[in-house]
Amino acid sequence: MHPDAALYSDDIISCDRTIKNEIKRLADNERLLFKDRLVEAMKYGGVCTSPDIWSDKTTIEASQEIDSEIEMTDDEDDYDRDVSQISDDDMIDYSSTTIYNLPQSAKEIVDTTRHCKVLVKYIKKTNLNRHIQMVEEDNYSPTADEDEKQKQFSKFTTLxxxxxxxxxxxxxxxSSIEKVYYPLKHMLNERTESSRLEKINMSIVTQLIKFLKPWKYVMNEIQLSNSPSLFITLPCIGYLKQQIKKSERIMKGGMSFFIKRSLHLLESMFKTENLHVTxxxxxxxxxxxxxxxxxQIIECHTSCRLAIPTSSTLTYSNCNDDNDINEPPKKKPKRFLESLIDDITSPVVLEIKDEVDAYIDL
Incomplete structure (x- = not known):
């Protein structure tokens, strides 16, 4: 290099040690910032632990160990004939029950899910998903308004x-197993692999789908966007409890255990406070x-009234109109949360109201 040549810092390549030290310094700074945020969030009770999103080696190995502890049962008819082995009189501690001390009927539920996972893994490894689609296409008869070319698109389900x-x-x-059950059964019979499907109790599969559907609705709504979600805590938990109690009256056998277990977890892990109600x-x-x-309603209204300055209190006179208002019929909700919103009815307007009452009647 010429001694008079200009040398800029951007032209110098840092050695690997310099880059390593810089990365370490940035990581330490970010950890300190993240630590402060976590401490502040924990101070106000805004942190929870969710093992569902762990992806470390320990969690994956643990899940395989759990699968290995499950007993294998192939008798599908036992579940339909079984009168619920878990009655209301059974003293089961749902908070301490683990995979190792499940009731036999509950183990059959876990065993069914394991067989389903094994089946789908086999279909994926042998690349048979396309064959399932082809069987569906052969059995597909388009209407006069449909084009034959639409057969190749997402109309047909895979596992x-x-x-x-x-x-x-x-x-x-x-759900995918239930939708393609008959094409799947036909295909496995041709390959003398029907035993893979015979191990699966479809009655249990159907009940599991019904049980998980409300949870899926709620989780899809929560993960829909990054918008504030504090207001959906109360209606979503209330909706889940309502659906679980409905399922409890219908489902028997091992499903009864998981229904009661899920209700216990909802009541013990989620504490609805005045902040959520407000x-x-x-x-x-x-x-x-x-x-x-x-x-909860009284506490919410009281806290809102206390937060409003007395100078903001409003007084209204009776303004009910005798004329009937013809409103359009209520439409079917397009989104899950729309099914949880208030029923809009004509309020009875009192002569004297404060700002909270006026807001409720809007």
Whole structure:
């Protein structure tokens, strides 16, 4: 290099040690910033632990160990003939029950999900998903309004794999098996592999799909966007409890155990506080607080009134109009959350109101 040549810092290539030290310095700084945020969030109770999203080696190995502990049962008819082995009189501690001390009928549920995962893994490895689509195409008869070319698109279902760290993907796996059951059965018979499907109790699969569907609705809504979601805590938990109690009256056998276990987890892991109720109340579509108790509603209204300056209190005179208002019929909800919003009815307007009452009647 000429001694008089200009040398710029951007022209110098750093050695590997310099790059390593810089990365370490940046990582340490980010950890400190993240630590402060975590400490602040924990101070206000805004942190929770979710093992469903862990992807480390320990979690994956643990899931395989759990699968290995499950007993193999091939008798499909036992589940239909079985009168619920878990009655209300059984003293089961749902908080301490693990995979190792499950009731026999509950083990059959876990065993069915394991057989489903093994089947889908086999279909994926042997590249038979396309064969399933071809069988569906052969049995497909388009209407006069449909084009033959549409047969090659997503009209036909394939088997979906389940991820260890995404437990709701189990719903997609079970649904795909149910949708392609007959083409799958025909294809496996041709390959003398029908035993893979015979191990699966489709009655259990159907009940599992119904049980997981409300959870899927809620999780899809929560993950829909990055918009604030405090207001959906109360209606979503209330909706899940309502659906679980409905399932409890219908499903028997091993499903009864998982239904009661899920209800116990909802009640023990999620504590609905006044903050959640107020967040729901301040959303115009959920201000009726359909899933709140009477005590929660009173506490919410009281805290809102205390937060409003006395100078903002409003007084209204009776303004009900005798003229009937013809409103259009209520449309069917297009999204899950639309089914949880308030029922809009004509409010009875009192003569004297404060700002909270006026907001409720809007």
């Amino acid at each position: 979906h794999q389940c991820s260890v760290v995404r437990w709701l993907s189990l719903h997609d796996l079970l 967040g729901t109340f301040l959303h115009p579509n959920y201000k009726q607080l359909r899933y709140a108790t009477q005590i």
